[in-house]
Amino acid sequence: MGKEEELLVALRRVIRAVDLRSKQLSKHFGLTGPQLLVMQNIQEKPGIMVREIADNINLSPATITNILDRLEARDLAKRIRSTTDKRKVGVFLTERGKAAVQDSPRPLQEHFVDRFHQLKEWEQSQMVATMQRIATMMDAEDIDASPFLELGSISEKNS
Amino acid sequence: MGKEEELLVALRRVIRAVDLRSKQLSKHFGLTGPQLLVMQNIQEKPGIMVREIADNINLSPATITNILDRLEARDLAKRIRSTTDKRKVGVFLTERGKAAVQDSPRPLQEHFVDRFHQLKEWEQSQMVATMQRIATMMDAEDIDASPFLELGSISEKNS
């Protein structure tokens, strides 16, 4: 099987691990991974806008709304509409929310973080760089296509 | 901010890209990423068991059940209980299902695959290896902990 498929399998393992970590957080700590990330964002910048959070953690605004609904229902965060521009919504932490973020665990598995820190500096960088590269290769949706065809070898035509 | 967080951000980008690809597939082709992967698995081994599929693509059996429900409802796959061991369920593709898998697109973005193939052999390998390493670092949940304490530096005790 091709390297491409191996990559996909490894990717699925990682995605699953992240998801399981989220479930684990939810169970032992009461907040899922995304909820935690959202709250950390709010903490860093009280009054942050929905859109901003979405961009920061790479989720759609719809998803953030969804998450905020739950946080608000549990009195961990609150939304306040701007008076100057009533389209905008500033998000804040409640006292309970602040307390929760204080003693929050890490979004990634503790033991992953431990191991990651045990790696040599250059290995860490290399790992980050590879992941970023994959991300970039995946989400640049529009660029490329025609411009590249004249340059490179048209290596194989499939089927 | 730490490398660890950079990694998390890149990871979220990748996860999102995979998810968006899935939505895109669903829209243009009628099957989501996971559905497609499940069907490819069935194609390769007709009569495959639910558990096997789950292991192959790194999802829980519950999720596979869920996906199979939909596939069966759309007459793309069917389940047949084993007669010798009635706990077991063999999964097969219907004629429609076979046809669908035939002209199915790739689970990953076409342009990602293209770019990936443009990389040099060693770069591809390196990319796969890194991803596998991350996966391994994340999902070895049980190992470590106590066995390591006597050897290494007890770096920090938390709270």
Added chain:
DNA sequence: TGTGTTTCCTTTGATGTCCAACTAATTCTT
């Protein structure tokens, strides 16, 4: 001022995803 566009957020509807609990069937013990 009025109409059209853009921006920001929310709602709706569909998947995916898991765990925990459950049923059914098989195998192991004594």
Added chain:
DNA sequence: AAGAATTAGTTGGACATCAAAGGAAACACA
């Protein structure tokens, strides 16, 4: 052979996630 433990799969409930559609408000510009 009866009861216990294990295995296979499903169900129920909760979140995450998105696109598309739907307001509401602000802006733009004639």
